[in-house]
Amino acid sequence: MNITQEKTGNLTAVVKIKIAPTDYSEKIEKAIKDQAKKAQLPGFRKGMVPAAHIKRMYGKSILVEEINTLLSDSLSNYIAEQKLEILGQPLPLLDNAKDFKWDNTDEFEFDYELGLAPSFDVNISSKDKFTQYVIKADEETLDKRIKSIRRSYGKMSNPEVSEESDVLYASATQVNADGTDVEGGISSTATLRLDLVKDKAIAKTLTGLKKDDEVTIDIKKAFDDVAVVAKALNIPEEDVAAITDQFKVVVKNVNRLEESDLNQEFYDKIFRAGLVTDEAGFKAKITEEVEDIFTQDADRKLSNDIYEQLLSNHKLELPDEFLRRWLKATNEKLSDEELAEGYDDFAKNLKWTLIENKIMKDNNIEIKYEDVVKAAKAKLDAQFKMYSPSPLPEDQLAQYAGQFLQEKENANRMFEEVKALKTFEQIKSVVTLDQKDIDYDKFVALTTG
Structure with a gap:
């Protein structure tokens, strides 16, 4: 041969x-x-x-x-x-x-x-500077989180008058501009979550209502979300687009989830028994939880800044024409238009993968199975905490992680997440990080502006 x-x-x-x-x-x-x-x-x-x-x-x-x-x-x-x-x-x-x-x-x-693949060196040093934001939990954010948790463990009541976080059970009938019913229009029993109403004027209209009170509102404008409107009116999502009329809403009942009392029984439900014994300790734990989320947000911002800067500093050449032919050959359903629209993002991600691999190789960084398991457990633990601050027992978390990683797609995704984490940890150990305190609303404006 x-x-x-x-x-x-x-x-x-x-x-x-x-x-x-x-x-x-x-x-x-x-x-x-x-x-x-x-x-x-x-x-x-x-x-x-x-x-x-x-x-x-x-x-x-x-x-x-x-x-x-x-x-x-x-x-x-x-x-x-x-x-x-x-x-x-x-x-x-x-x-x-x-x-x-x-x-x-x-x-x-x-x-x-x-x-x-191109041959190149990754050039990073302490001369490369990045801002590491430190976000503190403000009182408004803490109050919202505490209220949410207290409501999650509270009890249902039926107050006489609606407030901004209540749920209205009502009849909703599609009406013309003159108030008459639309012939063949929608008429259903509606469930209106007032905390999901985005239009402030309509939200104000829906508060202070009692049983049998009647108001006319633009439901599409109120929620500004197809899925929420469909669920509120109990109709298919595809029917929402055709709605152009307002709805006459007649209140049948007001439901309110009362906040749980701040007592030992409540603390023991959401934390390990005896871990929190008073309101100050409760607020401290919630502050810790919120600031942990903020830290994750700040880390994502830092990682993105590093990603963009290193890509900008390393002008990697790729065999673009070959890669386009390869993408077409291995994806029969990929159209020329889709290839043209998506190739730049594909090439950008490929360049970053090459930089990642080079950093891993140059620094002898290995990814062990226990690293992947640990990452899977952290991911699942964070998901469960979205519904309850009370942590899962370690043996149960390990069992869920094992089941999660049995899916090849999940295992590959977790491997890539660990790889990215180790790469960024290596980069951060070399570059200069300037810490900067920032208010949460300013940070949000920074990342979305």
């Missing part, structure tokens, strides 16, 4: 693989004999089919299969031996394809195009 490589560009090459009969004849004979031993054909006892008969019937298909296997193995071994860093997968050059007799005497030749 003869394998050669020819550079066709700065980051592209063609590998030529020539296979002579001496490279495959022995493999073909063995494959034929193996199949003869297992074949069950009319007129022959099992295992007694002559090899010549198998060769006559299946010889060509066996040859094709063995040549494909030989090609795949040879190309993979060559790439590994030559230490070629390729992007995507090798693409067969169909234009160079030759006609073969497939009769066990052919000298085969196949050409594959490779896209090669």
